Amino acid sequence: MRRTFKAAMGAEVAALALLAGLASAQAGSLKIESWRNDDADIWNSKIIPAFNKHYPDIKVEFAPSAPKEYNAALNARLDGGTAGDLITCRPFDASLALYQKHQLDAVDGLKGMDNFSDVAKAAWQTDDGKTTFCVPIASVIAGFIYNKEAFAKVGVSEPKTLEEFHAVLEKFKKDGTYVPLVMGTADQWEAATMGFQNIGPDYWKGETGRANLIAGKEKLTDPQYVAAFKEIASWAPYLGSGFQAQTYADSQNLFSLGKGAIYAAGSWDISTFRGQAKFAMGAFPPPQPAGTTDCYISDHTDIAMGVNAASKNKEDAKKFLEWLTTPEFATIYANSLPGFFSLAKTPVKVEDDVAATMVGWRQNCKSTIRNSYQILSRGTPNLENELWNVSAQVVNGKLTPDAAGKQLQDGLDKWYKPAK
Amino acid sequence: MPESVSNITAQMPRAKLAGLLLFFLGPAVAIYTLFSIYPLVATMALSTYTSDPSGARYFVGLANFETLLGDALWSKPFWNAFGNNLIFFAVHMCVQNPIGIALAGLLSLPGLRLKGFYRTVMFLPTMLSVVIVGFSWNLILSPLWGVASGALKAVGLGSLFAPWLGLESSALVTLSLISVWQFVGIPMMLIYAALLNIPEELIDAARVDGLGHFRIFFHIKLPLVLPTISLVSVLTFVANFNAFDLIYSVKGALAGPNFATDILGTFFYRTFFGNQLQLGNPTMGSAVATVMFFIILLGLCLYLFLVQRRVRRYAF
Numbered sequence: 001m002r003r004t005f006k007a008a009m010g011a012e013v014a015a016l017a018l019l020a021g022l023a024s025a026q027a028g029s030l031k032i033e034s035w036r037n038d039d040a041d042i043w044n045s046k047i048i049p050a051f052n053k054h055y056p057d058i059k060v061e062f063a064p065s066a067p068k069e070y071n072a073a074l075n076a077r078l079d080g081g082t083a084g085d086l087i088t089c090r091p092f093d094a095s096l097a098l099y100q101k102h103q104l105d106a107v108d109g110l111k112g113m114d115n116f117s118d119v120a121k122a123a124w125q126t127d128d129g130k131t132t133f134c135v136p137i138a139s140v141i142a143g144f145i146y147n148k149e150a151f152a153k154v155g156v157s158e159p160k161t162l163e164e165f166h167a168v169l170e171k172f173k174k175d176g177t178y179v180p181l182v183m184g185t186a187d188q189w190e191a192a193t194m195g196f197q198n199i200g201p202d203y204w205k206g207e208t209g210r211a212n213l214i215a216g217k218e219k220l221t222d223p224q225y226v227a228a229f230k231e232i233a234s235w236a237p238y239l240g241s242g243f244q245a246q247t248y249a250d251s252q253n254l255f256s257l258g259k260g261a262i263y264a265a266g267s268w269d270i271s272t273f274r275g276q277a278k279f280a281m282g283a284f285p286p287p288q289p290a291g292t293t294d295c296y297i298s299d300h301t302d303i304a305m306g307v308n309a310a311s312k313n314k315e316d317a318k319k320f321l322e323w324l325t326t327p328e329f330a331t332i333y334a335n336s337l338p339g340f341f342s343l344a345k346t347p348v349k350v351e352d353d354v355a356a357t358m359v360g361w362r363q364n365c366k367s368t369i370r371n372s373y374q375i376l377s378r379g380t381p382n383l384e385n386e387l388w389n390v391s392a393q394v395v396n397g398k399l400t401p402d403a404a405g406k407q408l409q410d411g412l413d414k415w416y417k418p419a420k
Numbered sequence: 421m422p423e424s425v426s427n428i429t430a431q432m433p434r435a436k437l438a439g440l441l442l443f444f445l446g447p448a449v450a451i452y453t454l455f456s457i458y459p460l461v462a463t464m465a466l467s468t469y470t471s472d473p474s475g476a477r478y479f480v481g482l483a484n485f486e487t488l489l490g491d492a493l494w495s496k497p498f499w500n501a502f503g504n505n506l507i508f509f510a511v512h513m514c515v516q517n518p519i520g521i522a523l524a525g526l527l528s529l530p531g532l533r534l535k536g537f538y539r540t541v542m543f544l545p546t547m548l549s550v551v552i553v554g555f556s557w558n559l560i561l562s563p564l565w566g567v568a569s570g571a572l573k574a575v576g577l578g579s580l581f582a583p584w585l586g587l588e589s590s591a592l593v594t595l596s597l598i599s600v601w602q603f604v605g606i607p608m609m610l611i612y613a614a615l616l617n618i619p620e621e622l623i624d625a626a627r628v629d630g631l632g633h634f635r636i637f638f639h640i641k642l643p644l645v646l647p648t649i650s651l652v653s654v655l656t657f658v659a660n661f662n663a664f665d666l667i668y669s670v671k672g673a674l675a676g677p678n679f680a681t682d683i684l685g686t687f688f689y690r691t692f693f694g695n696q697l698q699l700g701n702p703t704m705g706s707a708v709a710t711v712m713f714f715i716i717l718l719g720l721c722l723y724l725f726l727v728q729r730r731v732r733r734y735a736f
Binding site: 071092093094097100102185186187188189241242243244245246247250254377380382383384385388396398414 | 493561562564582586588671672674677679693700
């Protein structure tokens with residue numbers, strides 16, 4: 001069955017190649033499905049024209065949907081056979097499911113795939129790591145962005161350790177001009193993604209802890225995870241008043257209006273702040289807990305692109321994907337969208353100073369992806385949903401760090417049996 | 421007069437009558453079947469299937485419902501959403517409808533000036549997009565830059581202010597009240613229309629008998645509009661148990677904090693379409709939708725058999 005399927009696919013590809021060869025004089029066209037509607041302008045004015053310099057005959061259309069609706073809309077279009085030729089891939093299970101339903105093709109054979117490390121590809125591979133189905137585009141890094149003017153005014157410098165971090169926060173609180181730490185819990189994911197996953201990797205040693213969690217050798221009730229929850233619980237006194245009802249947009253505005261000192265950040269915030277903030281900004285990596293020497297950062301693989309298995313123009317789609325692996329694309333992408341960092345091995349020069357600082361952490365610190373993303377959010381209850389919920393509650397002071405770890409582990413134990 | 425119509429139809433040839441029926445009822449039946457009955461039946465059918473990773477679907481009978489109501493992983497969030505939905509409904513019944521009745525009563529007072537203006541203003545929020553309503557109230561109640569805390573401080577009640585939308589204890593009631601603010605125009609309009617239908621002679625007779633506005637309202641007008649009030653209650657029930665958009669636009673699909681604002685609509689959305697890393701599960705989602713349908717159906721039956729039959733109607 002499998003074999004005949006593959007053979008049929010082969011025949012189809014060959015036929016398409018023939019057709020493409022015959023029709024090479026005629027312009028091919030490609031449609032890109034994406035959730036990055038914020039970036040439509042950059043795709044249309046920079047990326048696609050750059051691609052067309054090499055392939056003037058291929059007409060590329062960037063057709064994004066709203067981020068919240070993307071997965072549902074894409075699935076409906078794939079099932080109905082009306083989806084575009086190129087699919088922007090969410091990391092891990094959402095895209096894996098598409099590959100398993102034979103809606104995405106494998107991309108292992110593409111030229112340039114060796115330009116990506118295994119960690120970069122992990123988010124778009126089968127569990128055994130043997131097949132990759134999307135070309136990695138970018139990752140996002142978590143850390144802290146700060147207001148340089150506020151730091152100069154209060155007379156503090158970038159904290160290296162958690163102890164220094166707390167001293168800085170305390171100083172800002174005493175001073176009273178600025179909200180010491182900008183983070184809200186109304187949207188819940190801020191507490192999980194920019195809180196727990198941001199400072200956590202130093203506690204669980206990045207990829208080591210993540211792999212152990214998947215292997216069942218560590219539990220979320222272990223001291224390193226509870227300690228990470230204890231740390232975010234201790235932030236509550238330094239957050240803005242009424243942070244329980246502070247949404248993500250509130251946080252962004254609070255910081256870009258110059259009212260906050262430190263912002264628990266994802267690198268994707270940089271372009272928003274560049275447009276709005278009138279003050280100089282800096283960034284520091286998650287401060288280290290006492291007694292640790294190695295540093296780890298959440299360098300999360302976030303965007304990739306694959307080929308719709310039902311596409312009628314796979315030849316051109318593959319040309320486009322191969323171009324995505326080139327340093328030319330990486331440079332355009334990283335510089336038009338500061339904060340989205342290329343996953344290619346070839347280093348890319350980033351002009352934006354805050355973005356350059358953040359990507360520079362990769363030199364000294366080890367990268368890791370969010371530990372709830374691979375495999376562990378596959379069952380019910382969903383670990384990522386649970387993590388949003390308990391992280392927000394821990395910061396709100398409604399749940400103790402121990403109880404948070406227990407709730408997560410209990411939920412995981414209900415469906416997840418690690419491979420022995 | 422009705423007799424003559426049925427006489428005409430009785431004398432008509434069968435074929436002609438059938439053609440006439442088809443002509444008048446056909447379009448409505450076709451559209452209703454296509455856009456209401458078919459999706460409903462399709463949803464129920466889908467709820468008896470399950471799918472595997474490759475996307476193939478298998479018939480499983482009532483297994484989805486057993487999981488939904490029997491497995492604590494599903495039944496706990498389901499009953500939590502159901503309970504929250506009951507609170508959401510209760511707030512509407514206790515706040516929205518009495519206020520709607522009172523506003524209608526005030527509007528129908530004889531001699532009130534600028535009636536049209538008040539009516540329009542009070543109905544305006546109903547016509548606003550729910551996203552705008554959610555966004556505005558988010559800003560009004562924001563502890564950072566909302567006017568609510570400033571307004572309370574100005575009257576010396578600043579200590580009463582809290583980040584209501586973010587607290588487990590108050591988020592649901594706050595959202596219910598926002599929804600009440602938005603939709604209070606509907607009971608007001610319906611009841612106002614019913615009040616206008618009451619013949620002037622009845623009111624005049626009461627006034628001659630020496631009754632004031634207040635007693636006229638409670639003893640004459642209110643009993644006469646009871647059928648409309650019970651209709652409004654049923655509309656509220658159906659709308660509340662289908663509600664989704666306000667919660668989703670203010671709190672997102674995860675309806676926090678700690679699922680305190682999760683209602684059946686958001687629970688259904690998460691199950692059917694997924695959230696962040698949770699993949700959508702259309703078959704289980706259909707089971708949730710089917711249960712929601714039966715909850716509403718049950719509520720409507722109770723209303724029809726227990727309330728509707730006892731409501732007395734007056735013909736003028």
